[in-house]
Amino acid sequence: MDAAVENSDSFQRAFGEALIAAGKLDKSGLDRALRLAERRGANLPEVLARLGLVSERDLAAALAQHLKAPLIEQVHIPDAPLEIENLSPRFLKQSRILPLAETDEGLVLAMANPLDNYAAEAFRLATGKAPIICVAEPGLIESTIDRFYAGRLGDAAGGSAALEVEQEDVDVERLKDLASEAPVIQLVDSLISKAVESRASDIHIEPFENEFRARYRIDGVLQESTALPDRLRAAVISRIKIMARLDIAERRLPQDGRVKIIVRGKSIDLRVSTLPIMHGESVVMRVLDRDSVELDLKVLGVRNPARARLDEILAEPNGIFMVTGPTGSGKTTTLYAALCAINSPEKKVLTVEDPIEYQLDGVNQVQVRPGIGLSFASVLRSMLRQDPDVIMVGEIRDGETARIAAQAALTGHLVLSTLHTNDAASAVTRLIDMGVEDYLLTSTLTGIAAQRLVRRLCPHCREAYPAMDEIIRQFDLRKHRPEGEITLYRARGCDSCHGRGYQGRTLVMETLKMTDRIRTLVLRQAEATELQRAAVEEGMQTMFEDGIVRALEGVTTLEEVMRTTRDV
Numbered sequence: 001m002d003a004a005v006e007n008s009d010s011f012q013r014a015f016g017e018a019l020i021a022a023g024k025l026d027k028s029g030l031d032r033a034l035r036l037a038e039r040r041g042a043n044l045p046e047v048l049a050r051l052g053l054v055s056e057r058d059l060a061a062a063l064a065q066h067l068k069a070p071l072i073e074q075v076h077i078p079d080a081p082l083e084i085e086n087l088s089p090r091f092l093k094q095s096r097i098l099p100l101a102e103t104d105e106g107l108v109l110a111m112a113n114p115l116d117n118y119a120a121e122a123f124r125l126a127t128g129k130a131p132i133i134c135v136a137e138p139g140l141i142e143s144t145i146d147r148f149y150a151g152r153l154g155d156a157a158g159g160s161a162a163l164e165v166e167q168e169d170v171d172v173e174r175l176k177d178l179a180s181e182a183p184v185i186q187l188v189d190s191l192i193s194k195a196v197e198s199r200a201s202d203i204h205i206e207p208f209e210n211e212f213r214a215r216y217r218i219d220g221v222l223q224e225s226t227a228l229p230d231r232l233r234a235a236v237i238s239r240i241k242i243m244a245r246l247d248i249a250e251r252r253l254p255q256d257g258r259v260k261i262i263v264r265g266k267s268i269d270l271r272v273s274t275l276p277i278m279h280g281e282s283v284v285m286r287v288l289d290r291d292s293v294e295l296d297l298k299v300l301g302v303r304n305p306a307r308a309r310l311d312e313i314l315a316e317p318n319g320i321f322m323v324t325g326p327t328g329s330g331k332t333t334t335l336y337a338a339l340c341a342i343n344s345p346e347k348k349v350l351t352v353e354d355p356i357e358y359q360l361d362g363v364n365q366v367q368v369r370p371g372i373g374l375s376f377a378s379v380l381r382s383m384l385r386q387d388p389d390v391i392m393v394g395e396i397r398d399g400e401t402a403r404i405a406a407q408a409a410l411t412g413h414l415v416l417s418t419l420h421t422n423d424a425a426s427a428v429t430r431l432i433d434m435g436v437e438d439y440l441l442t443s444t445l446t447g448i449a450a451q452r453l454v455r456r457l458c459p460h461c462r463e464a465y466p467a468m469d470e471i472i473r474q475f476d477l478r479k480h481r482p483e484g485e486i487t488l489y490r491a492r493g494c495d496s497c498h499g500r501g502y503q504g505r506t507l508v509m510e511t512l513k514m515t516d517r518i519r520t521l522v523l524r525q526a527e528a529t530e531l532q533r534a535a536v537e538e539g540m541q542t543m544f545e546d547g548i549v550r551a552l553e554g555v556t557t558l559e560e561v562m563r564t565t566r567d568v
Contacts (some may be wrong), residue, residue: 012037012044015066019054022062029053043115049138052262056137059265063114064135072100072110072136074495081148084127089149095119098141106130112138139197139264179238179248187232188239192270194225195287196263198498201328202287205240207233207280219455219502220328220564237274237281244272252276258355259285271355288357295337295358300330301506302337303549305541309511310449314342319446320409322396324421330453330507331418332357335392338416339363342390350386352379353394368394376401384408393417399435406436409444423543424450424512425531428522442519448512452543452564453505454556458497462489462554475558480549489554506555508547508565512540 012034019025025048037047045063048054054062064071082099092098096112097119107129109120120131179185191214195203200216205228212233214225228236241248244257259270271286294300302310313321321338323331336358343349343362351360354368354376364386366379376393377400383391395418396402409415421427427448431441467477467486477486491501512518512535521531536542547561 015044015062018066019048019058019062022058024054024058024062043113045115046113049265050262052265052267055265056139057265060112060135060137067114067133067135069114070134072134072140074140076100076110077140077144087126089145091122092145092149093142095122096138096141097123098136098144099123100134102129103132106132108132108134110134110136110141112136112141139193142193143197179235179242181235184232184235184239187228188236188243191225192261192268192285192287193263195285196266196268196289199289199504200287203285205236205283205285207237207277207282209279212236218500219505220453221455233280237283240272240283240285241274244270246272246274251281269357293333293358295333295340295360297334297337297341300334300337302334302509303546305539306449306509306511306546309447309513309540310338313447313511313513314338314414316414316446318409318412318414318444320405320415320417320444321446322417322419322427322448324419324424324427324448324450325452326420326422328453329451330505331451332394334449334451334507335416335418336360339390339392342414347389348387349390349392350383350388351392351394352376352383353392377404380404380408384411384413388413390414390416395419396431396434402431402434402436403440406440406444410440415444421450423528423532424448424510424540425528425535428531429528432522432525438523438525442514442522445514447514449509450512450543451507451509452547454508454547454550454560454564455502456504456506457489457491457554457556458494458501458503460496461492461494461501463492464489464554471558475548477548477552480545480552486552487554488551488558490557502560506550508543508550508561510540510543510546513538 016025016030016034020027020030033044033047033051033053036042036051037044040047045059049056049059061071063069078100082101084099087099095116098110100108100110102108107123107127109123109131111120111133114133114135120133123131191203191205195216198216198218200218201220202217204215204217204222206213206215210230212228212230214228215222216225217223238248241255241257243259246255246257254276255274257272259272261268261270266289269288271288273284275282297307297310323334325331339349339351339360343360345362349363351363351365352368353365356365356367359365368374368376368379376395376397380391380393380401381404391408391413393401393405393415396405405415405417419427419430421430427450428441428445431445432438464487467488471488472478472486493499493501497503515538517538518531518534521534544561544565547556547565548558550556551558551561
């Protein structure tokens with residue numbers, strides 16, 4: 001395809017109509033994007049991506065088809081960069097162009113924006129070769145440039161002396177000016193984009209005495225990222241605070257905020273938490289990608305026998321169902337999936353959360369605001385006057401909330417909530433410690449699910465190996481594979497999983513259903529270990545056993561099961 005791609009109104013309209021015909025866009029979205037493109041002097045694909053109306057993958061495929069240009073994917077990327085004299089990695093990064101090969105016809109370029117005639121012409125002038133334009137997703141180009149030219153890109157701030165901050169006390173206006181500098185905005189946007197691209201759940205930005213670093217939590221494990229320019233501490237943190245609408249002048253107290261942005265054509269929510277530490281403020285951003293989460297119990301990994309017990313509990317017209325586990329174990333996501341499973345037009349469903357992580361169709365959701373007295377307990381009292389059928393309480397944090405939840409269950413409501421305990425049986429003793437009477441608990445509690453998240457093995461590179469006799473005996477693997485050779489799997493690493501050996505996470509769960517025997521033990525003030533033993537004798541499969549089954553199926557590794565369930 002020739003570099004001089006027509007970018008007229010007729011071309012943009014024709015491209016938009018092609019997206020509508022392919023079912024990737026509606027007419028109102030196209031009209032909105034065209035108006036914005038005309039007002040800003042931008043091209044249509046760029047505006048569609050920024051608005052999140054079409055994903056970057058769909059845009060790249062549609063552009064390639066419409067322009068009759070090749071579509072570049074990961075398999076087409078060379079192992080090493082193409083050496084071109086006087087090539088500036090910074091120009092490649094800014095223009096989102098990757099040179100792939102030199103041929104007799106010209107220079108093959110992968111472009112995120114093939115309508116950028118200026119950038120293509122710059123290559124023609126710099127190399128004396130005609131550009132042969134191909135189309136690629138921006139994320140693929142940017143990640144490849146980062147990998148190829150990591151040591152030559154330099155600071156994302158471009159060495160701007162105006163951004164240097166040395167004194168501890170900076171006035172608010174100065175902080176706003178620093179945070180508004182283009183290099184700082186690009187740096188923060190890059191951190192968020194990389195997190196979304198790598199499917200990270202959290203971004204940790206941490207200032208130390210001689211270092212300013214960012215780390216990503218990917219599949220539950222923290223991983224180092226590139227070090228940030230130390231002189232930009234105040235600017236980067238101020239930029240994040242401005243995005244989250246926090247007080248940038250307040251650096252002595254923790255703050256919490258929220259950001260809604262479009263990244264790679266996706267709608268992303270960021271939950272921002274700041275914490276004053278010795279050398280500044282630690283910032284953690286929880287990444288909530290609504291498009292990547294399917295609120296379905298089967299998709300999340302809830303399997304039999306835990307699933308069968310869970311279905312029985314959720315079928316009850318009233319009572320309390322609890323999901324327990326440590327922070328970050330997916331408790332709230334499981335509750336959302338449970339709500340989706342039981343929600344129907346015949347039921348009024350109310351939730352009280354802090355914060356609201358996902359918006360559910362047909363569900364009335366309330367955000368807790370402690371600063372104005374809108375606590376879990378106060379909202380829960382008001383909810384009972386709304387005549388609900390199902391109530392979800394994001395977390396039971398105190399005895400007052402626990403007792404109101406029990407009273408709600410006692411008066412004919414199904415109550416779903418979460419609690420921080422290591423296993424299912426410990427939730428009973430925890431609620432009693434909070435002040436819920438044992439007789440009230442036995443009358444209202446219908447079941448408890450405890451869960452952990454384990455990393456899934458990459459299906460493209462996992463490696464099978466025969467289990468040693470010692471491992472078979474130690475973990476009683478014959479209980480699950482009575483006959484034949486027992487095979488386990490280990491992580492290897494490939495391009496598909498970025499060398500990690502794992503891709504995504506799944507649940508391991510145990511579900512304790514309240515029975516007459518367990519209710520009797522609760523009234524006798526039995527210890528959690530006795531309750532756990534009774535539940536196992538009545539058929540409950542523990543989280544560890546659920547994990548062993550997943551390891552035998554090749555879903556995860558035995559080491560991963562041990563890492564996540566060793567405390568239970």
